[in-house]
Amino acid sequence: MAYRLIILKGVCDVGEVILLQQWPLRVIKQRSNFCDDGLVEDRLLSLEETCLQLGQRTLSDYRAVAKLRLQVSLCGFAADPCYRDCQEGEPMTCEYNFTVGEYVTMRPAQCASCRTLAGQLGDAEACRTPGCIAGGGHVRIVSAVNSQVPGPKIEVCEGDRLVVKVTNEFSSEGAVIHWHGTHQRSTPHMDGTPYLTQCPILPHTSFVYNFTADTPGTHMWHSHIGFEEADGMFGTMIVRRPVSKEPHSDLYDEDRSEHSMIVWHWFGSSAREVLTISKYTGVRSRGEGLIINGLGGLEAFELPVENMFDTIPREVFRVQQGRRYRFRVIYNNQIPCPVQLSVQNHSLLVIASDGASFQPVEANSIMLNGGERYDFVLKADQPDNNYWIRFRGLVSCNSGERKVHQEAVLHYEGADEALPEGESQYEDAVATGTLVNPIGAIAFNYSANKLIYVSDLENVDTERAQNISGDADQIIYIDFQFNTHESEDISGFWPQVNSRTFSYPPFPLLTQRYDITRDMYCTDEDICADGLFCACPYLYNVELGNLVEIVFIDLGKVTLSARGGGDHPFHLHGYGFHVVAAGIIESDISTDIVRELNEQNNISKNFDGPIKDTVSVPSSGYAVIRFVADNPGFWFFHCHISSHADMGMGFVLQVGNLTDMPNTPYDFPRCGNWVESTEIPSGAASGSHVGTIMLVLLSWFLLSVANCGV
Ligand SMILES: [Cu+2]
Structure with missing residues (x-):
């Protein structure tokens, strides 16, 4: 099989870009995507030659890490060296640069090929070119990290040191990044909560988060200020453990980057606009769409926007018949819109949530609420074909005519590169059978389901279990x-x-x-x-x-x-x-x-x-x-x-x-109210510091005397 190597230099503000495409299986994008004046090479190579080319570069430098990771995994090595098989006692330092700021979805040149005809699979990679955020298929303002939504994926091993430099390029907003699921033991000042653990990072300034990935599991990073998270500042964060420490490692064959999904709630205009209007007018904000790993078919949206492109390609999860895959699901929502997840013709062996493992439960669907994560094992035990991975929303996403749903594709190797047969509608996602984590059970009819509440699950993560029996203090x-x-x-x-x-x-x-x-x-x-x-x-x-x-x-x-x-x-x-x-x-x-x-x-x-x-x-x-x-x-x-x-x-x-509480670094940024003091410290009025110095010396002298007396 031949591969097409395209190398571009100094274009689209991203430095050098390497594109590796299977040829002729995938549709080759138009060069005009990438301001073609930077074209250096465009030739067909063998896989070995291509990998050699890629291996000569420091791939973690690139902004388009998500895309490169997929491509480079063909070569058997990762774009990000921290994404690896975890070994006990071999921590790494993992550095990332997050540039945060306003950006737009469907930027014309960058997203020129990010479209497909309704009913066709299309090429998801065409929407992951540098600078392209597909969103809901039309131009809208977003808050983005490195011009990506979701932002860069972080995949490290337990015990790794994370060093993330956040540079705020918003024109007028403060920013923070919260490491959702990380416990920040001994580094609470790295938690990323504004006015509780740090001052917001001001526009035009940077802040370096530096902490240990102390909590294994499927997590998320996101902004914690205003609506930045809702408007796109979030991403996947996975902290893996050595296989020997994973309670359920015998239940799956694969635990790979490409089998994680982060689901985002999409509004036709910015969440800041929609939700602020809702807050002050009482106009209820309703669900408009769900987006899986930044992708989703627009026909699933309830509010089609004029001048939309045909549709956006859907996310595809590739599996091989007979193998068992660990899937990791993360839900980032903005309004009361819990989602139900099911996979056509497949059951889900649910094994963990929020990073901790429990006694596995065989289920037909899982529900997720905002901020929750679930891991399940999918056994690829069906005929080689394409199957729908279905999400449907409830509460505000299931009211009146607004029935929000979205789908991705489970693709078996060897099957046609096509969508599953037949469309998938909201009602198709109403899964019967066993349902884990039923939400809104008092309001919704789950009579067709066997319900498993979270409190019914049994923890098996002995390493993380606490002794919580007995009387509470x-x-x-x-x-x-x-x-x-x-x-x-x-x-x-x-x-x-x-x-x-x-x-x-x-x-x-x-x-x-x-x-x-x-x-x-x-x-x-x-x-x-x-x-x-x-x-x-x-x-x-x-x-x-x-x-x-x-x-x-x-x-x-x-x-x-x-x-x-x-x-x-x-x-x-x-x-x-x-x-x-x-x-x-x-x-x-x-x-x-x-x-x-x-x-x-x-x-x-x-x-x-x-x-x-x-x-x-x-x-x-x-x-x-x-x-x-x-x-x-x-x-x-x-x-x-x-x-x-x-x-x-x-x-x-x-x-x-x-x-x-652990000490805060002495030069940690400070903030607070200020009002000009009417009381002028003695000595300060003279314009010199002599008075202050004298006071300090006097205090020191008095303290020394007092200590001697004790
Ligand atoms: Cu709430």
Whole structure:
């Protein structure tokens, strides 16, 4: 088989670009994609010659890493040396450059070949050329890392050091990157939460994240400011372990980069626009589309936009008959739109979620809520053919005429390069049989399913399990619902936690912790009077080492006619927790009812429940989690639906005393309020520092005297 090697230099702002295409199997793109004046070579080579050419370059330098990785894997080596078979005791340092800023989807020259006729498979690679983001098939503003959505994929081994330089090229927005699923033990200041663990990275400045990949599993990185994540600043992050440490490594033959999928909720215009309008007008934002690894057939969208191209090619997952593949699925959503995933003619052996393994469960479908990840094994045991991988949305993605669905293709080697037979519609994705993680069970008809709740799963990740049985040292009750506050400023429904709206403090509580004053945050001691709209940095103190139990109570009910939130996925930074119980209370639910059930031991708890970092709390129900608070810091616990997080649906756990927390680098960026002081320190007015120096010397002298006296 011959390969076509194209080398371009200094074009499209990306330096040298190497394209390797199978010839003649794949459609060769028009050179005009790449501003063809930079063409250096365009010739047919054998695979060996091509690999030799590729091997002479430092491939991790390229922006188009996702594309190159696929191409280079043909040669048997990876574009990113950190993507490798993990060996115990051989950590690497993995460096990445993230340039963040505004960008657009379907930029004309870059995406010229990113289209296909409806009903045809097309070439997904044509949408992964440098500078091309397909999105929903029309031009729209996005927030992007390295002009990619999803952004660069990070795949490392447990124990690797990650060094990611983030350069903010937004014209006017701050930025941070949160490493969703990473616990940041000993580096809480690398958690990437604005005003809790760092100041936003200002436009035109950079910040280098430097931390150990301490938590194995399928994760995600994303911005944590405003709607940047919702608008495209997110990407896959996979931390693998040596095969010997993987509880389920005997259940699959392949655990490869190309079998991960990250699903993004797409709006026809920017999420910032859609969700801000929704917040202030009460106009409900509804689902418009789902995008899988940046791709998706447009006919699946409910709001076709004028002048759309024919359609975007779909993502293709390639398998070989007889082999077993570990698939990793990540869901990044913006509104209450949980998704159900199923694969035509295949069952899913569900083995892990949020990075931790549990007793495998044979299922026909899985549901995911915002921020959740699931891993399953797919056994390619069907005839060589093409099959639909189906996603359908519920709650806001399944209301009225809006039925949001999306598909990718499972392609068996040897089958035609074509779409599966017949179209796949929303109703085709309503999978019967066993369903793992049912969401919105009080509102939706799952009578055709056998339901497996997360709290029914059994943890097998002994290395990560905590001893959480026995009496909890601290029990925290967190209730939430949509509250109304009729006033001039605050109208409509606000998702609140214990009737409070979380607001950020003016500087990071962790890294400027010795400047915190009591009036900067609120706790349960600060009473919020009925009817008032209380917004504050809502904080719980947790003693280091405590066995903590948190009982989440959803006081709202999902009905298809009334505005309901669906199940809220609560995500905790810095920890994994055991999900020990969950349930629905059909009659009038209240915090008192659930508290009484719990206090009288009428909630049965599974202390071997799975370890997760995001729990989908059943609507009109409760979920109970437990963990040992052994990681000091200020950790955000919030709903992972972007629009709800933006409206302040969250709270902070302060674990440990300020002195328990790891030191912050002395020159870490600082921020905060400033007002010109009316009190001028003595000596400062003279314009010299002599007075200050004298004061310091005097203090030092007095301290020395005091110490001598003790
Ligand atoms: Cu929520």
